Amino acid sequence: MxxxxxxxxxxxxxxxxxxxxxxxxxxxxxxxxxxxxxxxxxxxxxxxxxxxxxxxxxxxxxxxxxxxxxxxxxxxxxxxxxxxxxxxxxxxxxxxxxxxxxxxxxxxxxxxxxxxxxxxxxxxxxxxxxxxxxxxxxxxxxxxxxxxxxxxxxxxxxIYGPGRNAFVNLEKGTARRLVKPGQVFNRIxxxxxxxxxxxxxxxxxxxxxxxTDDEPAPPQDVIAYAAKRMGIEPPPEIPFETAQISPMARSFYGENKRVSNLAVKAAGYRFAFPNYHAALDAMWAADDWRGEGEADAASPMSA
Incomplete structure (x- = not known):
């Protein structure tokens, strides 16, 4: 069938x-x-x-x-x-x-x-x-x-990928390095x-x-890594407490956890991009990070 x-x-x-x-x-x-x-x-x-x-x-x-x-x-x-x-x-x-x-x-x-x-x-x-x-x-x-x-x-x-990633945000000038001590996120x-x-x-x-990926990490680190790959200076760090952000974005920072992906690996799946370093490197090398109108409504955590 x-x-x-x-x-x-x-x-x-x-x-x-x-x-x-x-x-x-x-x-x-x-x-x-x-x-x-x-x-x-x-x-x-x-x-x-x-x-x-x-x-x-x-x-x-x-x-x-x-x-x-x-x-x-x-x-x-x-x-x-x-x-x-x-x-x-x-x-x-x-x-x-x-x-x-x-x-x-x-x-x-x-x-x-x-x-x-x-x-x-x-x-x-x-x-x-x-x-x-x-x-x-x-x-x-x-x-x-x-x-x-x-x-x-x-x-x-x-979620991130072509059209929805830290490179795009840096190019648009919308990337911000919000710092909340101890805060990490997973990505996919x-x-x-x-x-x-x-x-x-x-x-x-x-x-x-x-x-989810293998590497829960502070969001500001992802922006810094992408800026390094682009050969530009990253935006300055901004303390989370004083940042002007949307209520939805602020709510994401109210949740802090490290998410395991061992179950899907046990089911036989192998990740193409196990961490943001591998994914950003691949998108930069392929020059497909801008995508082709793929962004839709991005999550505040798509960096």
Whole structure:
């Protein structure tokens, strides 16, 4: 049987997966705006409209042929937008479905004071958006049990890659070296999100997996390293306490943890970019760091 993927919310990560897997499988994906259909087509993804309110007949037809389902849509106060309107269709009209992947966030762990966390660690989310993620994870795990297919929850760290990285921020003049003593973050290159999705889906592996790099590091160090690669002076360090930043960015700094990726490695995945040094070096050498309109809405932690 030919694999056919359907991605609800084919944004930055979804398009990376499309480019990786399009030669081996049919990839369908949704966008809220038809203005973005061309971007999906360029990534090897057949575009469909999904507004979170109704399931179009074209989407229903594609789902009847779907073997692998990927969810990359943020939950709202009303719950998961896909389950809210498509749950019955996904339960009753997906005869070929063999695997589901839900893209979540390591934000579900909340603050652990800089300690290491893994998939068995307590989820104690700080922000409202992460609280909603915990609920959405639970709902999707329940769906997997009800549907009788393996379901993998992929908890992602701060996403970066072409078009979304410290080089871009330095070139734009928006990079800042905020310093909060003891603060570290994990990151994940978008290519490794795509690679982990491909690996887990091909083996129909279910469970919870942290998709994150090997090297939690202070964010100011990433900016300094990128500036060194560019041959420019890094921006000055700014104490976090006096920094003028958005409430969302400030909330990220309220969570401090080191995230382990041993579970996905035990499942057989090997990271293309195990740390930010390797990723920035590769993007600089390939001169692809600017990307091609790939940035979408970047996380404050995408540096």
């Amino acid at each position: 030919t694999n056919r993927y359907f991605i609800f919310g084919a944004g930055y990560s979804g398009r990376a997966f499309g480019r990786l897997a399009a030669g081996e499988a049919q990839i369908d994906g949704t966008s809220r705006s038809e203005d973005k259909f061309d971007r999906l087509l360029k990534a090897g993804i057949e575009p469909y409209a999904f507004d979170g309110k109704t399931v179009a007949d074209a989407v229903r037809l594609a789902l009847t042929m779907t073997t692998h389902l990927v969810i990359s849509a943020a939950p709202t106060e009303a719950g998961d937008p896909v389950l809210a309107v498509a749950r019955e269709a996904l339960l009753a009209e997906t005869p070929r479905l063999r695997w589901v992947g839900y893209l979540s966030t390591v934000g579900v762990y909340g603050d652990h004071g800089g300690a290491w966390v893994d998939e068995t660690s307590e989820c104690r989310p700080v922000s409202r958006r992460s609280t909603l993620r915990v609920a959405a994870e639970r709902d999707w795990i329940g769906f997997g049990h009800e549907r009788g297919v393996p379901l993998a929850v992929l908890r992602l760290s701060g 290159h978008v290519a490794d999100i795509a690679g982990a999705l491909k690996h887990l889906s091909r083996s129909a592996t279910g469970g919870i997996f942290n998709i």
